[in-house]
């Protein structure tokens with residue numbers, strides 16, 4: 001595993017593991033332990049997933065066993081829309097409470113989960129303060145399009161988000177956002193990077209031909225494409241075996257033609273529908 005460098009000079013792992021829809025602490029322990037054994041230290045959680053506590057407990061166990069230190073880990077969490085609304089953007093108490101509850105001392109990344117319209121900019125300005133005080137090491141956003149970045153700038157934000165976490169996979173490649181992020185030195189975390197392996201993704205003819213050509217699995221072809229695109233895939237699995245499979249993508253490289261062919265599968269297909277909280281393009 002390697003790291004990418006954020007626009008503040010700090011490091012972020014180039015593959016991370018998700019925790020959405022995980023609810024078994026025993027499985028979480030196995031996932032974190034297997035990840036660490038295989039050099040994977042990046043994890044993503046959120047209050048709405050109800051995994052902040054469970055993930056933190058598994059991380060603390062591994063630290064207690066002397067297998068890793070807190071500094072080895074990179075943990076994302078998020079500010080949910082209900083939190084933005086309840087505190088009208090003044091979200092500090094939620095962050096302080098979650099840190100106390102989990103005992104992780106700091107979050108490596110705090111993200112706005114959805115660009116909830118009323119309190120988006122107020123929340124961002126409150127997050128800038130938490131970052132400056134060191135309570136969170138990095139700050140970023142999710143489910144953003146270019147106009148949301150413009151809104152932050154207009155509202156007087158003085159910190160460019162370090163990352164944006166959006167739904168990205170071969171069926172939804174978001175070229176406009178990618179171009180904007182390249183220009184502004186913002187790292188892209190790709191959520192649902194396997195498009196949840198729905199049939200349209202896992203049975204895709206090109207991806208299956210490439211899996212055979214490179215002698216790897218369909219998931220490995222997709223995750224290797226993410227890495228080569230410079231994205232940080234946040235991939236979720238409840239299987240330790242798949243943690244190993246999904247992160248073993250550094251022993252082969254796609255040819256430029258194959259990488260471009262995968263990018264051309266884009267059809268603006270998203271699992272997560274646009275909504276009031278994610279007004280989209």
Ligand SMILES: NC(=O)c1ccc[n+]([C@@H]2O[C@H](COP(=O)([O-])OP(=O)(O)OC[C@H]3O[C@@H](n4cnc5c(N)ncnc54)[C@H](OP(=O)(O)O)[C@@H]3O)[C@@H](O)[C@H]2O)c1
Nearest residue numbers: 018019020044142191192193194195196219235236237238
């Ligand atoms: N910011 C946001 O708004 C947002 C939204 C959604 C998700 N996320 C984050 O992104 C993470 C990942 O997204 P996701 O869970 O939606 O989708 P995903 O990672 O694309 O797909 C997860 C699904 O793929 C299966 N899978 C994983 N590895 C596999 C493999 N090697 N072969 C076959 N199937 C495999 C998993 O099943 P098993 O568990 O059975 O292996 C699970 O059903 C989430 O956990 C969350 O942390 C963020």
